Structure formats: structure tokens, C-alpha cells
Amino acid sequence: ALPLVAIVGRPNVGKSSLFNWLAGRRISIVDPTAGVTRDRVSTVVEHGGRVWDLMDTGGIGIVDVDDLTADVERQIQFAIESAAVVVFMVDVREGVVPLDEDVAARLRAINKPVVLVANKADTAKLGEQAGEFNRLGYGEPLCVSADQKLGKDELFEAILAQL
Ligand code: GDP
Numbered sequence: 001a002l003p004l005v006a007i008v009g010r011p012n013v014g015k016s017s018l019f020n021w022l023a024g025r026r027i028s029i030v031d032p033t034a035g036v037t038r039d040r041v042s043t044v045v046e047h048g049g050r051v052w053d054l055m056d057t058g059g060i061g062i063v064d065v066d067d068l069t070a071d072v073e074r075q076i077q078f079a080i081e082s083a084a085v086v087v088f089m090v091d092v093r094e095g096v097v098p099l100d101e102d103v104a105a106r107l108r109a110i111n112k113p114v115v116l117v118a119n120k121a122d123t124a125k126l127g128e129q130a131g132e133f134n135r136l137g138y139g140e141p142l143c144v145s146a147d148q149k150l151g152k153d154e155l156f157e158a159i160l161a162q163l
């Protein structure tokens with residue numbers, strides 16, 4: 001089987017949007033409110049002579065909007081069991097929120113390589129706000145924008161370096 005790269009993060013940071021962009025087609029459901037993703041969705045990525053499976057683990061099943069922690073817990077559980085590399089996604093427009101800190105703490109315990117990615121960096125100015133994510137303990141985040149399709153090569157390089 002191919003090594004698996006799992007995208008994890010709290011609902012609404014743009015995991016499904018990033019996944020669809022990198023997959024080059026719309027597989028995962030993007031939802032502005034709830035965190036609904038029909039199923040575990042994966043796509044094969046090829047970059048720099050390596051091949052891996054990229055998976056959107058968010059919203060497996062129907063997410064209870066009153067208990068978003070349960071969604072994150074399922075994602076982490078999946079990552080523990082199956083991922084070679086974890087892409088930990090945050091939202092640069094919102095900054096650090098408590099659920100991000102929960103994810104950071106949970107990932108710290110699982111001892112797998114983590115690539116911290118700040119999505120929604122649609123402009124350079126937004127990207128400048130990413131420094132606050134350093135306190136999650138995964139270094140400087142890599143800024144991307146699923147909307148503007150920015151940062152793909154840098155993200156693939158960062159994943160490759162951890163595979
Ligand atoms: P998920 O719950 O983490 O899978 O997040 P989704 O992919 O469903 O996206 C949640 C919302 O964020 C949707 O309204 C998206 O259109 C929006 N979104 C996703 N990526 C970006 C981005 O790069 N920039 C902006 N401005 N909005 C985004």
C-alpha cells in the first residue's frame with residue numbers, strides 16, 4: 001500500500017477544499033457550516049518521484065455540531081492507526097482557537113511527523129498573521145490558500161521531506 005498522508009484539523013479550516021484542489025477534482029464535500037464529508041476520501045498524489053495517498057479525514061460520518069471535538073477525535077484516531085505523515089490544518093484568518101490547541105496536544109502524543117499548514121492565506125497580508133501559530137509547537141506554518149490555489153508545491157515538498 002502507498003504511504004498515507006492524513007489531513008486533520010478542526011471543522012471549517014478548509015480540509016475538504018484543500019483536498020479537492022490537490023486531487024484536481026471535487027471529491028470531498030465542502031460545507032460552509034457543518035463538517036460533513038461523505039466518507040473517508042483519498043486520492044493518489046505524485047510529486048518529486050514519490051507517490052502517496054492523501055486523505056481528507058474530516059467529518060467522517062455526520063458531525064454533531066455541538067460536539068466538534070468528537071470529529072477531531074475520530075480524525076486523530078484514524079491518523080494514529082494509518083498515517084505516515086499528518087497535515088495539521090489551521091485557519092490563518094481565525095488565528096489560534098482552543099480546538100486547534102486540543103488537536104496540537106493530541107498530535108504531540110502520537111509521535112508521527114506533522115506538517116502545520118495555515119489555510120485561507122488568500123493574500124500575502126493574511127500570510128503575515130501566521131506567526132501566532134508557532135505556539136502550537138510545530139514551527140512556522142506553511143501558508144496555503146485552497147481558494148486561490150497558492151502553496152501547492154511548497155506543501156508537497158514539505159510532505160515529501162517527512163515521508
Ligand atoms: P473543512 O470542514 O475543514 O473540510 O472545511 P471546508 O473545506 O468545508 O471549507 C469550509 C469553508 O471555508 C468553506 O466555506 C470554504 O469555501 C472556505 N474555504 C476553504 N478554503 C479557503 C481558502 O483558502 N480561502 C478562503 N477565503 N476560504 C476558504
Ligand code: MG
Pocket residue numbers: 015016017028029030031035036037058059
Ligand atoms: Mg470537510
